[in-house]
Amino acid sequence: xxxxxxxxxxxxxxxxxxxxxxxxxxxxxxxxxxxxxxxxxxxxxxxxxxxxxxxxxxxxxxxxxxxxxxxxxxxxxxxxxxxxxxxxxxxxxxxxxxxxxxxxxxxxxxxxxxxxxxxxxxxxxxxxxxxxxxxxxxxxxxxxxxxxxxxxxxxxxxxxxxxxxxxxxxxxxxxxxxxxxxxxxxxxxxxxxxxxxxxxxxxxxxxxxxxxxxxxxxxxxxxxxxxxxxxxxxxxxxxxxxxxxxxxxxxxxxxxxxxxxxxxxxxxxxxxxxxxxxxxxxxxxxxxxxxxxxxxxxxxxxxxxxxxxxxxxxxxxxxxxxxxxxxxxxxxxxxxxxxxxxxxxxxxxxxxxxxxxxxxxxxxxxxxxxxxxxxxxxxxxxxxxxxxxxxxxxxxxxxxxxxxxxxxxxxxxxxxxxxxxxxxxxxxxxxxxxxxxxxxxxxxxxxxxxxxxxxx
Amino acid sequence: xxxxxxxxxxxxxxxxxxxxxxxxxxxxxxxxxxxxxxxxxxxxxxxxxxxxxxxxxxxxxxxxxxxxxxxxxxxxxxxxxxxxxxxxxxxxxxxxxxxxxxxxxxxxxxxxxxxxxxxxxxxxxxxxxxxxxxxxxxxxxxxxxxxxxxxxxxxxxxxxxxxxxxxxxxxxxxxxxxxxxxxxxxxxxxxxxxxxxxxxxxxxxxxxxxxxxxxxxxxxxxxxxxxxxxxxxxxxxxxxxxxxxxxxxxxxxxxxxxxxxxxxxxxxxxxxxxxxxxxxxxxxxxxxxxxxxxxxxxxxxxxxxxxxxxxxxxxxxxxxxxxxxxxxxxxxxxxxxxxxxxxxxxxxxxxxxxxxxxxxxxxxxxxxxxxxxxxxxxxxxxxxxxxxxxxxxxxxxxxxxxxxxxxxxxxxxxxxxxxxxxxxxxxxxxxxxxxxxxxxxxxxxxxxxxxxxxxx
Numbered sequence: 001x002x003x004x005x006x007x008x009x010x011x012x013x014x015x016x017x018x019x020x021x022x023x024x025x026x027x028x029x030x031x032x033x034x035x036x037x038x039x040x041x042x043x044x045x046x047x048x049x050x051x052x053x054x055x056x057x058x059x060x061x062x063x064x065x066x067x068x069x070x071x072x073x074x075x076x077x078x079x080x081x082x083x084x085x086x087x088x089x090x091x092x093x094x095x096x097x098x099x100x101x102x103x104x105x106x107x108x109x110x111x112x113x114x115x116x117x118x119x120x121x122x123x124x125x126x127x128x129x130x131x132x133x134x135x136x137x138x139x140x141x142x143x144x145x146x147x148x149x150x151x152x153x154x155x156x157x158x159x160x161x162x163x164x165x166x167x168x169x170x171x172x173x174x175x176x177x178x179x180x181x182x183x184x185x186x187x188x189x190x191x192x193x194x195x196x197x198x199x200x201x202x203x204x205x206x207x208x209x210x211x212x213x214x215x216x217x218x219x220x221x222x223x224x225x226x227x228x229x230x231x232x233x234x235x236x237x238x239x240x241x242x243x244x245x246x247x248x249x250x251x252x253x254x255x256x257x258x259x260x261x262x263x264x265x266x267x268x269x270x271x272x273x274x275x276x277x278x279x280x281x282x283x284x285x286x287x288x289x290x291x292x293x294x295x296x297x298x299x300x301x302x303x304x305x306x307x308x309x310x311x312x313x314x315x316x317x318x319x320x321x322x323x324x325x326x327x328x329x330x331x332x333x334x335x336x337x338x339x340x341x342x343x344x345x346x347x348x349x350x351x352x353x354x355x356x357x358x359x360x361x362x363x364x365x366x367x368x369x370x371x372x373x374x375x376x377x378x379x380x381x382x383x384x385x386x387x388x389x390x391x392x393x394x395x396x397x398x399x400x401x402x403x404x405x406x407x408x409x410x411x412x413x414x415x416x417x418x419x420x421x422x423x424x425x426x427x428x429x430x431x432x433x434x435x436x437x438x439x440x441x442x443x444x445x446x447x448x449x450x451x452x453x454x455x456x
Numbered sequence: 457x458x459x460x461x462x463x464x465x466x467x468x469x470x471x472x473x474x475x476x477x478x479x480x481x482x483x484x485x486x487x488x489x490x491x492x493x494x495x496x497x498x499x500x501x502x503x504x505x506x507x508x509x510x511x512x513x514x515x516x517x518x519x520x521x522x523x524x525x526x527x528x529x530x531x532x533x534x535x536x537x538x539x540x541x542x543x544x545x546x547x548x549x550x551x552x553x554x555x556x557x558x559x560x561x562x563x564x565x566x567x568x569x570x571x572x573x574x575x576x577x578x579x580x581x582x583x584x585x586x587x588x589x590x591x592x593x594x595x596x597x598x599x600x601x602x603x604x605x606x607x608x609x610x611x612x613x614x615x616x617x618x619x620x621x622x623x624x625x626x627x628x629x630x631x632x633x634x635x636x637x638x639x640x641x642x643x644x645x646x647x648x649x650x651x652x653x654x655x656x657x658x659x660x661x662x663x664x665x666x667x668x669x670x671x672x673x674x675x676x677x678x679x680x681x682x683x684x685x686x687x688x689x690x691x692x693x694x695x696x697x698x699x700x701x702x703x704x705x706x707x708x709x710x711x712x713x714x715x716x717x718x719x720x721x722x723x724x725x726x727x728x729x730x731x732x733x734x735x736x737x738x739x740x741x742x743x744x745x746x747x748x749x750x751x752x753x754x755x756x757x758x759x760x761x762x763x764x765x766x767x768x769x770x771x772x773x774x775x776x777x778x779x780x781x782x783x784x785x786x787x788x789x790x791x792x793x794x795x796x797x798x799x800x801x802x803x804x805x806x807x808x809x810x811x812x813x814x815x816x817x818x819x820x821x822x823x824x825x826x827x828x829x830x831x832x833x834x835x836x837x838x839x840x841x842x843x844x845x846x847x848x849x850x851x852x853x854x855x856x857x858x859x860x861x862x863x864x865x866x867x868x869x870x871x872x873x874x875x876x877x878x879x880x881x882x883x884x885x886x887x888x889x890x891x892x893x894x895x896x897x898x899x900x901x902x903x904x905x906x907x908x909x910x911x912x
Binding site: 040168196198232237258259268272274279282285289295300317322324326327329332333344347351353361364368371375376380383430443 | 496498506620623624651652654655656688689690691693710711713714715717718721722724725726728729730731735736737738741744745748749751752753755756758759760762763766767770773777778780781782783784785786787788789791792793795796798799800801803804807809810811817820823824827828831832835836839886887888891892895899
């Protein structure tokens with residue numbers, strides 16, 4: 001059992017980092033190499049993320065380019081940028097030679113434009129160079145930007161034996177064979193074949209007699225989120241990418257889709273929490289401020305708006321000061337209800353399960369908000385009545401609360417649906433945006449209704 | 457090109473639903489069958505979700521059990537429950553026979569306990585029965601609950617030819633072959649072999665000479681989130697599951713992990729938005745109320761708390777009414793900052809990239825919040841100064857704002873870290889929970905500092 005590599009038990013620790021630092025500092029390159037080569041490249045990337053920059057670059061220069069190219073793809077973006085800055089064009093080109101086309105294109109795309117061309121020129125493998133250049137031309141967030149050129153394709157006219165021979169050559173360049181794509185003489189995708197089918201077919205059979213003509217595929221200009229949905233729905237591990245003439249261009253694998261799903265979820269989560277830009281806990285204070293301050297500023301403006309509204313109702317202070325004590329409650333409830341309803345809509349839109357018209361949604365939310373509002377208002381009524389012994393004030397505050405909750409629910413439902421119809425990401429409607437507008441509307445409605453009921 | 461099945465273009469439409477309803481109502485079973493069999497089972501599931509219950513159950517009884525068993529796994533949970541209620545034990549057992557062990561166990565686990573045993577008894581394939589029974593015994597959210605028993609395993613002592621022969625038999629039961637697991641005579645996992653390796657090896661070679669002894673695996677009791685992390689980190693499409701003696705028990709495939717990642721993200725998102733339980737936009741008003749009301753109630757209590765605090769400072773109303781106008785602003789800022797900082801920590805914890813001590817985190821957040829707070833307070837100072845022409849009030853409100861923001865940031869950072877250390881899901885610390893406590897603390901601190909500065 002000793003040889004078995006238990007990756008799941010890899011746990012980064014201070015001792016491990018110290019040991020690596022010590023090995024580097026002692027310049028015992030051979031021991032360092034032997035030690036590091038025991039780890040998976042994803043684990044080495046994790047170690048480098050924790051080392052000082054000088055130590056990290058030392059390791060990168062020490063390891064062979066087959067390993068370092070894989071490590072580069074796994075590194076934290078900031079560290080990768082710094083390391084690439086410290087590598088020569090020639091060194092980067094060598095790393096690129098080792099990578100699959102999709103990873104290669106991703107790394108080149110991160111470089112400053114002036115370096116991109118120079119590095120591409122230095123790639124020796126002409127086919128690799130042409131494929132990377134092709135991939136770089138696709139728009140961000142399209143299937144083309146996510147696909148790799150590496151795949152195994154066979155001609156429908158081959159026999160199984162011929163096919164296995166050809167595949168041996170092709171498979172050298174393909175890390176994992178998912179499906180074998182079957183093309184016609186013109187290069188058009190016409191079906192697929194699994195390795196399992198090939199393994200079980202008679203060696204003399206023609207591919208045209210054994211392939212499966214049913215194959216899912218995506219257009220090269222399809223959006224990545226739609227590709228993710230298709231792959232999830234049909235439980236696919238890879239999907240071929242074609243152009244408008246059905247010519248097979250590349251394939252997308254599920255591991256890239258997993259990253260898309262995670263990033264999408266994290267982005268929505270951060271938007272809901274009032275954080276623009278993709279930041280991590282370990283980013284600098286300046287980066288974090290840049291991501292957080294704009295939303296807080298929005299909140300500040302909302303708060304100032306609320307203050308101005310309250311200033312307008314200042315004459316009510318004398319006899320109904322208690323109304324002012326409940327403004328944070330009103331604002332909080334308006335904000336919470338708005339976020340709840342918008343979050344459900346945003347999530348439903350992402351999963352394609354918001355059906356029916358906007359009107360039906362709004363009617364449903366109205367009933368829902370009214371039900372919640374009445375239950376909450378009943379408790380608030382009892383509290384204010386007992387607390388202030390003033391049934392009219394208690395009634396005014398409670399009735400206002402119900403109306404505020406209904407309006408907040410409607411805004412929370414309407415805004416994301418409206419944005420989505422306009423082709424704008426509805427996720428921006430959650431979080432501080434909805435909270436702030438609901439705060440202002442809420443307080444305005446509250447004083448307005450209270451004024452009517454109390455007849456001031 | 458006609459034969460090519462373009463699944464990505466499947467788009468559910470009212471016309472399609474009407475057509476299916478019409479076909480069912482006309483009792484033209486043969487035409488209905490032909491029409492539906494053109495679709496992927498995941499698409500048929502989508503269609504059934506839109507049909508009336510009677511139509512849906514008609515389709516289920518019409519299609520063969522090979523198709524319906526797959527459809528069942530893709531249906532909306534509520535509809536599946538209703539359909540299973542309308543199928544006899546015998547009929548369900550027939551569906552179960554068709555399914556892979558993991559899907560079979562998932563469906564049985566959803567049934568009422570009294571039916572579970574009866575249905576398992578009716579499964580004719582003894583091996584399938586035993587395997588499903590084994591899977592049902594594993595705890596929820598462990599690797600065991602997610603794995604399937606279907607896999608391809610070969611003995612290290614076989615030759616490649618023997619191996620291919622054995623595999624042909626095994627592969628009949630396995631939808632997709634990811635890796636071939638290599639075991640020793642005792643059934644212990646000792647390595648793996650890819651189909652590609654097998655395809656490229658000499659037929660006479662012994663497996664022991666060609667297999668790769670490096671293999672990632674997980675323990676059957678490992679948590680599903682950790683399994684997801686490992687599979688993502690190492691870009692795995694399948695991972696073998698072993699018991700504490702290293703005996704190979706099953707395997708987990710990436711499509712199940714994609715579901716885990718999505719569910720986890722949706723749960724965190726809903727918690728941040730103040731929604732308990734897993735609800736969807738199309739759930740009933742009662743279900744949605746049950747998910748939303750508890751958090752709103754928490755907000756109500758927070759608001760009442762804020763009102764009581766303001767009541768305590770009522771004596772300040774006469775000379776400093778303007779202080780009261782800014783309470784919604786203070787509460788909103790405290791809430792927003794708290795949510796921002798807790799969301800970053802929760803996300804960082806989920807991605808394992810929150811390193812270093814809690815103290816360092818708190819110190820960093822203090823500087824960050826202070827920086828944001830001072831910038832925001834400067835604007836607020838100017839506004840209040842111009843609006844009220846009272847420099848002391850402006851100063852009191854602005855200084856309070858800075859302190860409130862710092863405290864809110866610290867609470868937002870500390871609470872999720874604390875919960876995580878205690879083994880509690882830190883995601884519950886985002887959303888209304890943090891907002892409500894920050895509202896109360898914020899308003900208390902605000903009046904307290906204002907009182908000191910204004911010397912009341």
